[in-house]
Amino acid sequence: MSTLENAASVLRLFTADRLELTVTDVARALGLPKSSVSRLLKAMRDSGLLTNVAGTPRYRVGTLLFEIAQLHQQNSPLMDLAEAELRAICQDTRHTGYISILDGTDVLVLRMHPGREALRVVTPLGSRAAAFATANGRALLARLGNDKVRSLHPNPLRPPSANAPADMTSLLDRLAQARRVGWCEAINEAIPDVHSIAVAVEDAANAETFAFCLSFPDSKISQVESRSIVRALTDAARRIAEKVGDRYWQSLPAELAA
Amino acid sequence: MSTLENAASVLRLFTADRLELTVTDVARALGLPKSSVSRLLKAMRDSGLLTNVAGTPRYRVGTLLFEIAQLHQQNSPLMDLAEAELRAICQDTRHTGYISILDGTDVLVLRMHPGREALRVVTPLGSRAAAFATANGRALLARLGNDKVRSLHPNPLRPPSANAPADMTSLLDRLAQARRVGWCEAINEAIPDVHSIAVAVEDAANAETFAFCLSFPDSKISQVESRSIVRALTDAARRIAEKVGDRYWQSLPAELAA
DNA sequence: ACCACGGTTCGAATAAATGGAACAGGTCGC
DNA sequence: GCGACCTGTTCCATTTATTCGAACCGTGGT
Numbered sequence: 001m002s003t004l005e006n007a008a009s010v011l012r013l014f015t016a017d018r019l020e021l022t023v024t025d026v027a028r029a030l031g032l033p034k035s036s037v038s039r040l041l042k043a044m045r046d047s048g049l050l051t052n053v054a055g056t057p058r059y060r061v062g063t064l065l066f067e068i069a070q071l072h073q074q075n076s077p078l079m080d081l082a083e084a085e086l087r088a089i090c091q092d093t094r095h096t097g098y099i100s101i102l103d104g105t106d107v108l109v110l111r112m113h114p115g116r117e118a119l120r121v122v123t124p125l126g127s128r129a130a131a132f133a134t135a136n137g138r139a140l141l142a143r144l145g146n147d148k149v150r151s152l153h154p155n156p157l158r159p160p161s162a163n164a165p166a167d168m169t170s171l172l173d174r175l176a177q178a179r180r181v182g183w184c185e186a187i188n189e190a191i192p193d194v195h196s197i198a199v200a201v202e203d204a205a206n207a208e209t210f211a212f213c214l215s216f217p218d219s220k221i222s223q224v225e226s227r228s229i230v231r232a233l234t235d236a237a238r239r240i241a242e243k244v245g246d247r248y249w250q251s252l253p254a255e256l257a258a
Numbered sequence: 259m260s261t262l263e264n265a266a267s268v269l270r271l272f273t274a275d276r277l278e279l280t281v282t283d284v285a286r287a288l289g290l291p292k293s294s295v296s297r298l299l300k301a302m303r304d305s306g307l308l309t310n311v312a313g314t315p316r317y318r319v320g321t322l323l324f325e326i327a328q329l330h331q332q333n334s335p336l337m338d339l340a341e342a343e344l345r346a347i348c349q350d351t352r353h354t355g356y357i358s359i360l361d362g363t364d365v366l367v368l369r370m371h372p373g374r375e376a377l378r379v380v381t382p383l384g385s386r387a388a389a390f391a392t393a394n395g396r397a398l399l400a401r402l403g404n405d406k407v408r409s410l411h412p413n414p415l416r417p418p419s420a421n422a423p424a425d426m427t428s429l430l431d432r433l434a435q436a437r438r439v440g441w442c443e444a445i446n447e448a449i450p451d452v453h454s455i456a457v458a459v460e461d462a463a464n465a466e467t468f469a470f471c472l473s474f475p476d477s478k479i480s481q482v483e484s485r486s487i488v489r490a491l492t493d494a495a496r497r498i499a500e501k502v503g504d505r506y507w508q509s510l511p512a513e514l515a516a
Numbered sequence: 517a518c519c520a521c522g523g524t525t526c527g528a529a530t531a532a533a534t535g536g537a538a539c540a541g542g543t544c545g546c
Numbered sequence: 547g548c549g550a551c552c553t554g555t556t557c558c559a560t561t562t563a564t565t566c567g568a569a570c571c572g573t574g575g576t
Binding site for chain 2: 003007014046047053060063065067068069108124126
Binding site for chain 4: 001002003022023024034035037038039042057
């Protein structure tokens with residue numbers, strides 16, 4: 001396999017509980033000869049992708065990746081708008097907010113605004129979840145056509161819980177509903193007792209789409225509060241859509257969102 | 259050159275005002291034939307390092323890097339401690355706080371806690387600056403031996419302003435002073451009218467060292483306030499040092515820090 | 517229709533990656 | 547102190563991926 005693929009595989013080996021890797025770690029995990037791995041890691045270090053801890057033969061992720069990733073999430077007008085709106089809603093409601101993007105069939109958490117409640121819902125930055133079983137995920141999928149959604153999911157859905165869509169038909173039903181009202185919710189799907197309400201906005205000019213949601217313990221929130229959260233999110237999305245020229249929200253009558 | 263080096267070079271081409279790259283962009287910038295670049299970018303996309311914007315032939319940084327970079331800065335006990343302390347100080351003083359590491363001769367901003375003042379000091383996450391001319395940088399350099407500092411800087415220093423150390427001798431003087439008192443300040447060095455006060459903490463077990471600082475407009479802060487900031491930072495560093503077993507702060511008498 | 521421009525494909529020459537074996541350094545247990 | 551063992555590195559002939567120029571395709575402009 002090419003050096004590049006191997007390098008990417010090495011990067012993927014780093015996980016939250018594996019922040020350092022050794023030559024044998026990688027060799028075992030990837031089934032490559034030690035000699036190749038030794039050279040590969042050294043090459044990755046020399047090119048800045050990795051660093052090795054001072055005296056030790058352990059490798060960590062290099063600062064280059066941190067810098068690049070940082071650039072990647074900055075300077076996006078849409079992100080700035082979404083963050084500002086979400087921050088305001090989070091401060092107002094004291095709940096936790098997330099901004100996510102679609103990456104294949106997963107949602108990837110790009111930003112988090114921790115709530116001030118005692119019980120916080122914590123999905124760490126950079127973590128993934130199946131898009132079809134999350135509020136943010138379905139808000140994003142609803143922006144795609146049904147055909148696209150189907151082709152994204154060639155295999156049968158594997159719902160993480162009973163509340164998640166069990167198959168493609170019920171997923172498309174929920175997406176259709178999301179398209180009608182503009183927002184989307186998930187109750188006790190991926191995580192028990194977690195209720196999330198999400199909206200999605202798109203900046204066609206930059207080919208960027210984000211979903212943002214509010215997450216809170218389902219048991220603590222009344223119907224009325226939930227309604228006001230929907231209102232806050234859809235209003236925010238509408239303001240953003242206005243600024244970036246997202247036609248999607250223009251076609252949604254305000255009364256349906258309430 | 260090897261594929262890996264070329265890939266790293268491509269990643270380095272992404273800057274804050276260059277979030278998308280095309281084949282010819284890269285070919286021109288790196289002086290490589292278009293065909294090679296075309297293959298390289300495609301390979302990088304296939305391995306997850308890059309993504310190309312839907313219909314267009316433009317490439318962006320892939321989500322893999324974001325995930326990896328996110329891991330990289332999480333789960334560090336020292337970072338958690340430093341962040342908690344700095345957050346408290348920032349809320350207290352309403353100024354901006356930064357956490358940085360040393361990367362070669364540069365400091366790299368890992369975390370930022372924006373202040374609540376009207377005039378905020380903004381150095382974006384992931385940005386670099388010459389270590390010798392910043393408070394955080396010198397706090398980190400002070401942890402190194404003079405020999406190490408000298409060998410890091412083979413070339414004459416290029417101070418960004420008159421207040422920065424002009425040569426190695428005056429840099430070492432300031433480092434020596436930092437080692438005596440435990441903290442470090444930079445007044446109008448890298449950025450005009452910006453005053454920063456920094457301390458550094460090290461977790462030897464994990465081979466991690468961070469500096470954190472408070473930055474504020476120099477003109478707005480009295481001698482007395484500055485003193486109390488020094489106190490807050492050194493107290494915080496001492497608490498962290500206690501927890502992670504950083505011997506450095508044990509040898510510093512508390513009265514010298516005041 | 518033509519041209520200019522950006523991207524891709526092709527194929528032979530080249531340079532780089534590969535992996536087994538041998539080597540080096542360290543630690544552990546006896 | 548010694549050997550067994552584990553880790554990482556170096557070496558080298560072999561393999562194979564990568565390279566680069568040139569030809570090829572689409573598109574957008576005039």
